Amino acid sequence: MSPCSHCAALDLARMVGPAGTAEDVLHHKNLKEAHECGAKGCILCLKIAEELAGRIGPYNNVNNKAWTSKAIILRPIQVNLQNGLHGGVFWIKVRCGDEAFHFNVYPSSEGPNPVPIPSTMVVGHKVNEPGSKEAFEQIRGWLKWCINSHQKCKSPNTMPTRVLNIGAVGDSTVRLEVTQPTTHNGHYMTLSHCWGPVQHPQSMTTRANYSAHQQRIPINILTKTFRDAIEVTRQIGVKYLWIDSLCIIQGDAADWDHEAKKMGGVYRNSFLTIAAAYSPDGNGGCLSPDYKMTKALVKCTTPRGEGKVWLIPRRQDFDTLHKTPLHRRAWVLQERILSPRTIHFADGQMLWECRQGRRCETGVPEQAMTTHRSTWDNRLHFLGPSPRQFFWDWYDMVHDYTARGITKGDDRLPALSGLAQTMLAGLDKEQYVAGLWTSHLVWGLLWHKSRDWLRWPGHYRAPSWSWASCDGQVSFLDPADVHSSALPAIPAIQIIKVYTKPKVPTHPTGQLEEGGWLQINGKMIEIDQRAAPGSAKYQTLPATVPEGTMTIEYIQHRDKNLGIAWFDKAYSGPHTLFVLRVARFKNVQADKPYPHLFYGLLLRPGQNSREFKRIGFCRYKSLQNTSGKPLMEWRDPFKDAKMEMCILK
Template sequence: MENRRQNVPKRVIVVGTDHSDQLYLQESARITQPFDYITLSHCWGTPTNEEKERFCTTSQNYPERLKGFSYHSLPKVFQDAITVTRELNKQYLWIDALCIIQGDDNDWKKEGARMEELYSSAYCTIASSSASGWNNGFLNRTQDFSQLQEVSSVQKIIDNFRELVDEGQLHTRAWVLQERALSRRTIYFTAQQTYWECGHGVRCENFSRIICPITRAYLLDPHFPNRLLTSGCKVTVMFLQELITDYSRRDITYPEKDKVVAFSSIAKRIAEALSTKVSFGIFDCILPRLLLWKRAGKHFDPIFDKDKSVPSWSWMFYNGKVDFLAYSTIRVPQFQSLNFDDSMRSINIEVREFEYHHMSGRDREYMIYADIGEIGCLYFDTDSAAEIESRNCVVIAMSHDDKDDPYKQYYILAVQRRSGEEEYERLGVGQVRAGYVSKESTSGKLL
């Protein structure tokens, strides 16, 4: 009973019986028996300040909502979620805007940090895939699946899962990634039909099973991400890189406040499964691989002050798309000197110098030239970083393990010394011939 009580939300909405107008918030600690609850994954859209104050739970209306409030006082997407919860014969529903006190930073920090438990412990998650905001319902159809007679038309609807769900507006949101990964079961309500996703795969309304790509199949694990334990290093690295790449391409309304926390629950679950530590989206057990991220989009802006919050070595420092240097060409993954310090906020590094005559930029890639011609390339995190005259680097990996081969490739981070003698910040990532990198190094910390 005690474990059960720890894994439920602090508050739930009691939805009552069919067609009842009466709802009320319930503090879970006051519910004496174990209970099932359903979660809603939805787009907030662009509600006005007046709508937020009217629909959200705040410190001002919280006492009244414990006593009761009206079904008809809520926006359509919440009403539809209540209808589905009742049809599933469940009494309790969790919606972030109603069950977390909005404007209360302490309540948000406590409940936001518990998303892992909240979604993984829910009976199922309702995903309002066809609703772009609060005022749009998701139970109305633009097309009636049951009336489609031609097999080709039915198959077309089945094949649209990627378009309607994976590429739909709901899944452009950063928060939704971990909501999907951590949920044991999810029901997607799209404009054309309803899909069911769980540990056994994805099925549509005629029970046809949809085959998912192997990397995304890990997100179907009801005990996410236990499948990684038997997958081997290469698959685990590929999965984590694709997960980070996916997350970086999603929209987030308040990046300074939510960029880290919206990934924290899924990161915590992965770290526990792999028996490792995680810091700002980088997992200790494959630290070198995940440091080799690079800017992928035109718009790539720092979110945080470099002296606070998120370190420069983390992809979370920026608001924009990231990719990773090619996995297949990296043969030797790390040097023993590369590791997190005790605080998990800085990385112990060995700093070297590399030589070149000049650089030539094309798009976001800068080719490095020496007397013999092209010797490597760099991808700077910002346009201004390319203008910094720094020849310091950290060797992360190499193309092969021949210590005496000057033609092998070093995979490096370009870094710049900060105010402290041993403190550095990241400028970018790239690769360069080993013969143009010094063998001597000095110890430092990457902040």
């Protein structure tokens, strides 16, 4: 298959101008032209046309204009050096109108006398075959770099309760060992994986096979993910491996309660975590993907002659890792953050992540892969907790966490338990209660649904004021709104006491039993009953979020709009409704609060007169609409209300 005239003339060296800056190159005048070249055998045009057609749609009357009116532009993406200059190219960006995607770039070493491409021109590496000698050498090289260079990545030699003794390369069995301080020293590795919808009894330790597993476990009966993890551990030269379903006795509630509180420490003390990122279950493994992708050869003229570089569709990297099956799991969030080192087996390449750096097989520089390194990721994983910013980072992390899948809803708090324990150790005089922090509880109470209605499990999981009481993604306030220089929010309640009842007394960050409560002094008013959809009083505020639209309703007090509300559940009938004012806004210029602007909780009365349950979040903050007129009457609905004590359950 030969390149078309456009691709034959393409020279990567000419895509960088005399000043070292990237230059746009017209590749084809439109998608239709590229598609025709691809149909005739040009590999690069074929891959470009396939990618764009997948985004735009097939050529037809509807997409005719998109196929014929927009040019295809190529632009090299370069390394930004500290001195402001530009280094080598690591991506080629393909743009057609609003659509864009990337190719990875690496020099070709094929042919009898290949012309070497200097790293000042091209930065990139060929990806190794999964499970190959070269791939394991790459992991060992990253590990050596980390051990020799990074002080923050060191882990103590504290063993879990049980580990797998994996034996030597080529052994057909492993065995389960109960650790002893005198006999079990050195490092162990951990596996982060998806269980999947189908359970694999042969890959679990139960009371029935516990004794047998201490004698031997045939490797060939284990899932492919487990077999691959054993092979990786052996190749690294580590003797022990921890896998949850084999090292925690399944079906034994007492053992689970005992081990769950240690889960954070298991990953925090691990020498290296193996993350089976692309596998949705135990059958996918770590060493399975076919990395062979169609690639196109392009010229790259150097001072030594005409060299060649390969362009291949961009491999999965840190920017897309959050979309993998593994990283959509709730449990894996703390596994990733707490592990000092992780080797991610992604779909297309291996990715290295430790507390002080990131690397990928393709050689893309670390600073290029920051799109999805969240603020909380930086704060919690790489820098440690900051007393002022930590709480807002925690809320941002919970927003991410609550969007992830979890098999057992009752694990909503346990799956963050290890992370909470680690944070407690770094925060002086702090208390963790039902997923929130006592010293910042005023703001932690003000969570709301992110888009969809929230769901309740039908039994007690946490008090109603905790986001952990329900299923579904939640959001918190934006710290910029709370700390606004023009209109800062200030607490309007006094938290007297908070109480939660751990299921296991020695595990306060884990599951809770019924009985938790929060005692507050604040102003509360009864408001009009919630308007039923379709009724004359029912009004909604159109709201757009990244995933679509969200229902935000107006609430009323004495037949006048009081504010807008994010109810937790859909309307289920009229009932008595209260608003507890949690925070109000301060007029910086006048140094007085705006009495009518507030954040609040929507409450339903409980069995006793001063007991309530949370059913939503509300606010009145927007002063004017686009026409400059007030959206709601400026009045203080809490003017005649007194500070009173209430109990939230």
